[in-house]
Amino acid sequence: MSKPRKPKGRPVSGWLILDKPLDFGSTEAVGKIKWLFNAQKAGHAGTLDPLASGMLPIALGDATKTVPYVMDGRKIYEFTVSWGEERTTDDLEGEVTASSDKRPTEEDVRALLPKYTGTIEQIPPQFSAIKIAGERAYDLARDGEVVEIPAREVEIFRLTLLKSEQDRAFFEVECGKGTYVRALARDMGRDLGCFGHISGLRRSFVAPFAEEKMVPLEALIELEKIEDRDERLAALDAYLVDTGEALAALPQIRISDDQAHRLKMGNPIILRGRDAPVAEPEAVALAGGKLIAIGEIGQGEFRPKRVFA
Structure with missing residues (x-):
């Protein structure tokens, strides 16, 4: 039995809010960003025609799991x-x-x-x-x-x-x-x-990304001049927006590290306390400010639907 192929690129995750130039297709832009960041996965949230410029949110790595929530935004x-x-x-x-x-x-x-x-x-x-x-x-x-x-x-x-x-x-x-x-x-x-x-x-x-989050493609291409690979990638990563920002419109719950571990194993967690939400079709679980999972709240539990590394 052959071993599964190791994904090419880095397991980098986050959103790059690109200011797409004219005469540059959305698919072409995603390919360029994926190559610049040496990312394993990339995708965009909403096509922008080549004759249009402006905001093209591009998801890298685990952030691709949140693309539907940005697609639905204003x-x-x-x-x-x-x-x-x-x-x-x-x-x-x-x-x-x-x-x-x-x-x-x-x-x-x-x-x-x-x-x-x-x-x-x-x-x-x-x-x-x-x-x-x-x-x-x-x-x-x-x-x-x-x-x-x-x-x-x-x-x-x-x-x-x-x-x-x-x-x-x-x-x-x-x-x-x-x-x-x-x-x-x-x-x-x-x-x-x-x-x-x-x-x-x-x-x-x-939504939910503001205009000031946009990064011109030229600014990213300029970083190619940095010869040291680690330094260049660190400079690129500094432009990334945290994956969780794409889910700002969803209800949020704060959980412990032990609960986060259970969710990452695909298990539900019990929600206790007077202020615990009773029912939500979709909510976000955070531990230490980091996105752990998107899930459903019901019958005193948070049940994970999508888990993040």
Whole structure:
């Protein structure tokens, strides 16, 4: 019987909050960060198009177990809509499919904003990662197929007009999981009768990570100049955010080292005390400020679902 392969790279864990540059894909960014940190595992929380810049949270090691919690978080985008053209991709990359000489006034745009605030129905772009009969919509679109993508509900918490010019308008949107900003631009252009597409897009926030946590890719690449490997990796690791920060929205319980050991073995622990939580579908167990497990609380116990090294 052959021995299991030893994973390549370091067992480094944590979140790197990358300020992704333009013309750099999300998968490409993950690969670069994994290589720089010599990490065993890496993944991102929410794709950011190559034509978009800004916050791309990248999970290393055990932090990949917390990716779903960041994917579900609120996001803030700053975006520019250019009026007069609708495009196949709903951004600058696509071919023009409709055009108009009409241009909306600032009052026209402001009057439209309430329609796009709250729970709205949105049809994702043809060029999107939505799966249709097992295939990605963008693969079908590249093959020339026009597919019917069903509308779905998304949550827009805030949509603000920052500035309006004759041919374009600048917005900021705070939205929930699954919102396509490109679809917002397309639909607003149709409602205004002038057509529109995204000509600038930047993500400034992915809950729970604040904008000041972002690290430019250039700053990380600069560290490649450090010849000493251990010194270089230590300098990179200094940019990492603790894995537990991704779970800030979940209830937390403090446990002892003995209880932490039981959880790491996959066993439940008994919760005692007057202030012990009675029932929680998901909660976080911490020992000495370190993340130990995500689990369920019920019947006086904390039962682990995901355990961290």
